Amino acid sequence: MLHFGLILFIIIFFGYNLKRITILQIVVIIQIKDLVKIYRKGEIEISAVDHLSFSVKKGTFLSIVGRSGSGKSTLLNLVGGLDTPTSGSIVFDGKDISGLSRSELAFHRRYRVGMIFQSFNLIYSRNALDNVILAMIFSGISKKDRKERAIRLLKQVGLGDRIFHRPDELSGGETQRVAIARALANDPEVILADEPTGNLDSLTAAEIMDLLIELNQKLGKTVLMITHEQQMAQKISHRVIRLLDGKVVDDIMTDKINEIE
Ligand SMILES: Nc1ncnc2c1ncn2[C@@H]1O[C@H](COP(=O)(O)OP(=O)(O)OP(=O)(O)O)[C@@H](O)[C@H]1O
Numbered sequence: 001m002l003h004f005g006l007i008l009f010i011i012i013f014f015g016y017n018l019k020r021i022t023i024l025q026i027v028v029i030i031q032i033k034d035l036v037k038i039y040r041k042g043e044i045e046i047s048a049v050d051h052l053s054f055s056v057k058k059g060t061f062l063s064i065v066g067r068s069g070s071g072k073s074t075l076l077n078l079v080g081g082l083d084t085p086t087s088g089s090i091v092f093d094g095k096d097i098s099g100l101s102r103s104e105l106a107f108h109r110r111y112r113v114g115m116i117f118q119s120f121n122l123i124y125s126r127n128a129l130d131n132v133i134l135a136m137i138f139s140g141i142s143k144k145d146r147k148e149r150a151i152r153l154l155k156q157v158g159l160g161d162r163i164f165h166r167p168d169e170l171s172g173g174e175t176q177r178v179a180i181a182r183a184l185a186n187d188p189e190v191i192l193a194d195e196p197t198g199n200l201d202s203l204t205a206a207e208i209m210d211l212l213i214e215l216n217q218k219l220g221k222t223v224l225m226i227t228h229e230q231q232m233a234q235k236i237s238h239r240v241i242r243l244l245d246g247k248v249v250d251d252i253m254t255d256k257i258n259e260i261e
């Protein structure tokens with residue numbers, strides 16, 4: 001009888017904690033701990049990211065603001081696996097990516113995150129359809145399905161009638177839409193956007209923002225976006241982090257945060 005009670009206690013105790021751990025893993029998608037990135041240029045050392053620690057809950061629309069040179073792109077590139085930290089860790093969906101090999105980082109970049117840049121970073125000699133298809137080339141999806149999915153994504157971002165246009169035959173806003181479709185190609189959990197509206201006029205910028213908000217609200221994607229538009233960031237985001245000299249100097253939850261609690 002005593003044994004039975006003990007076994008029951010162990011099952012309940014570990015069961016409860018296991019559930020807690022699982023819930024924590026589900027809720028937190030990115031956990032940054034004591035992250036440091038130092039660039040060395042000759043004699044000079046620049047702490048682009050300086051002992052940063054914060055976590056991001058799944059489904060968050062997080063805006064990162066801060067003046068030029070404050071470390072925003074460095075931080076996003078570290079999360080996206082484009083660069084490796086000097087020290088500290090980034091736990092992404094339960095897995096530490098700070099010590100990954102080159103090929104593991106390539107996998108992370110390709111399948112776990114979708115990156116959108118101010119300068120679009122598309123292949124200019126290929127049309128919109130090819131740019132999106134190429135992102136899926138090693139994904140194991142059949143050729144036919146890759147094409148179908150690319151067309152569906154381009155339609156989703158409002159470019160159904162521009163799929164055979166090359167980037168130089170598209171407007172800035174349309175080009176950024178192609179980049180967004182490409183970022184979604186492998187259905188990543190997290191979208192990383194580095195000033196995605198920086199090169200666009202205000203009306204087109206608003207359209208691209210609406211698209212990113214839709215990805216967050218309708219598809220539940222976690223979005224980390226760098227922007228210089230602080231008022232807009234405050235209005236649309238769940239959370240706004242301000243960097244200065246590689247450190248967090250402000251971390252504000254807006255009233256929209258309740259939507260994801
Ligand atoms: N590859 C590099 N080598 C040396 N220093 C670098 C490198 N990349 C960035 N830095 C330096 O690190 C600091 C942070 O740069 P980062 O690009 O992250 O700033 P940022 O906040 O994105 O600025 P901006 O708003 O102008 O894009 C800057 O001082 C920059 O000069």
Ligand SMILES: [Mg+2]
Pocket residue numbers: 072073074194
């Ligand atoms: Mg930058």
